[in-house]
Amino acid sequence: MPENNLVEVSHLRKTYGATVAVDDVSLTVRPGEIFGILGPNGAGKTTTVESIAGLRTPDAGTVRVAGLDPRKRRTEITSLIGVQLQASELPERIKAWEALELYASFYPDPADPAELLERLGLTAVRDTAFAKLSGGQKQRLSIALALIGNPKIAILDELTTGLDPQARRDTWELVKQIRDSGVTIILVTHFMEEAEYLCDRIAIIDNGLVVALDTPAGLVDSARVEQRISFRVPGSLDDSVLKALPAVDSVARDGDRIVVTGNDDLLVEVVVELAARGQAPRDLHTEQTTLDDAFLALAGRHLEGADR
Amino acid sequence: MSQTLTLTRIESKLFVREWTTLFFVFVLPIGLLTIFSLMDDGSGSSDGIPASFLPTMAIGIGVGILGMTTLPMILAGYREKGVLRRMSTTPVRPVKLLIAQLLLHLAAGVVVIALIVGLGTLAFGFELPGSPVPFVLSALLYTVAQLAIGVLIAGLVPTAKGASIVGNILFFPSMFFAGVWTPGDLMPESIRWLRDITPMGAGMTSMQDAWAGQWPGLVHLAALVTATVACVVLAARFFRWE
Structure with missing residues (x-):
């Protein structure tokens, strides 16, 4: 021992x-x-x-x-x-x-x-x-x-x-x-x-x-499956611009917001690309993975609700 | 040893803070002795009722409550609430708490006996027990037998409430068989043997014999010892600390 x-x-x-x-x-x-x-x-x-x-x-x-x-x-x-x-x-x-x-x-x-x-x-x-x-x-x-x-x-x-x-x-x-x-x-x-x-x-x-x-x-x-960010851009932006980035897995629209998922480099790649195009993202949100998400991912259900 | 003493000291403080216990163990027997002594018209004993029936009944009831309800309620409550389990995570073995409670209840029993004998002789004109040594022996044997019953109840019943119910279920028939309502010759002859051998009856009868200046009957003493041994053996077999 x-x-x-x-x-x-x-x-x-x-x-x-x-x-x-x-x-x-x-x-x-x-x-x-x-x-x-x-x-x-x-x-x-x-x-x-x-x-x-x-x-x-x-x-x-x-x-x-x-x-x-x-x-x-x-x-x-x-x-x-x-x-x-x-x-x-x-x-x-x-x-x-x-x-x-x-x-x-x-x-x-x-x-x-x-x-x-x-x-x-x-x-x-x-x-x-x-x-x-x-x-x-x-x-x-x-x-x-x-x-x-x-x-x-x-x-x-x-x-x-x-x-x-x-x-x-x-x-x-x-x-x-x-x-x-x-x-x-x-x-x-x-x-x-x-x-x-x-x-x-x-x-x-x-x-x-x-x-x-x-x-x-x-x-x-260990529980973080993917990164997820959402933001708005000035002007119009074609999804294919984002999909072409190596870190991006998916692109979706939620009203006028764009929701992008991908790996750890997601945030940097998206921000750099948009800044280079003169379309710096506004109202950017990154979703923080919490220990509760970790429990959900590991045990397959929410912790806090489990005993109520 | 000092752990047992500290436990006994603090458990004694907790004991005297419980006023319902103090009432049933001390005040009720003194009250019964007082009321029935004042009601006595002084015409002397009749119906074969021993002169010392009243004080021995008061002792029988006070000590009986200690053994049949107070002790098992405390012990079962400590187990129910996890007090014993908490204690088993310390270097002290919980059996020391049991010893402390037994010492404390034994001391409370001695106080009941001393109070009743003292008040009875000083205030109500009873003679002191004619045979002191047999009286002390009978009184102590009775107390120990009742405490053994209490430990057995605590061993078999998991909760304080349950212990209280079982204690009361045993207590009232005990008083009946001890002849509390049918003293002396008033008890039908066919069931007097129950008075001779049930712990409260045997205890009261042997104290009455010693009070009258005789050695108590061997049957009564043997009954008390048998009850004690049987309860201790069964309690050792069935007592659960958690």
Whole structure:
């Protein structure tokens, strides 16, 4: 196993009865990165990270965290990985401060609870019961609990689901700060925007399989079938002028707009040709391929709509 | 060890913040003892009802609620809400939370027993238990048996609501079989054997015997031990952490 991988998942498979939660997942997480696991609900994301955390026994395949089997080396693994679980709550009446104090007592070398509260902006609600915290505060407390053991890896599962846009933005900044403090992060999400903004590398999982694994830019590139630009020109222009350019695949009209598709050199060739003819394009639009387009191209459907 | 202590301390704080629990475990038994003591016209025991029926009934009910509803509701709720699963991602084994809850409920049971005995003797003119050691033994065996029942309910029922329903379904027949409504000779002879061997009946009867200055009957003590062992064995077999 290469030394530089903190987490190695190899041909992981996990079924619950007749349901295949994870079919065949392989991925590696490098130290210091924010690694995204992206996919629609029910894709197998949570089962994958639960297997990494050692909460599930794989039916097949291997999981190694810092070279250790997370099912067998519980003591080391639980100190190494801090976990924020989806749908896991605290007792209603426990105060924020008490929860941190309690979880600090679980670890041999915990972080300072007061400092962590301060860092996560929870000092003002330290004596507030868990049930009375806002959604964003609950999530920040659960991040604090994931960090209280001074872990090397933090697993954050559906961290911003149910948060309003401002709280979501704030949480993103927090995740970046945590990474900057030296913690490797495995981020599970079904929000394209979140993965694109935060992650260094992303594994797209669908139906228990890894559909793609790359940087956000790499995923966009691999999904980009063609470039598409549209524009208006002064005067008249015959389609054959554009079709003669090597980068152009197709030319179409949309009212007075001309829509041209082609390869990566499309924009430059079209603009240069039109400028040379004294017909510089106006109102030019280039269509940006997004990670959502990438998901559509790779998984065959839209991500955001898939679970609604 | 210090983890278990921290857990016990914080779980105790959560326990005393739950006022419905405090009401049913502490206030209700004291209220029953008070009301029925005030209603007693002082004509002395009759119908073969032991003098200590009222305080042992109050203990039986308070400790019974601790074991049959409070403990299983908390444990099943923690599992239902993922508290136990969250804990299993830390170096602490969730069994320490179970131990903390048992310690806490045992302590609450001791408080119930002390409150009832104290109030009964100081305010309502009951004698102190005639055989202190057998009384303490009976009271503790009864408490442990009820807690074992609670762990078994929590092991078999997946949700807090379900645990509460099952606990109540068990609790009311337990009171009936313990003779709460038909004390002493008022209970039909044909079903008195149920009072001898059901945990609440055996617990109350053995506490009454010790209060009267005798060693409790072996049948009652054996019934309490049997119930405890059976529940613990079954709970160990069926308890699920998630």
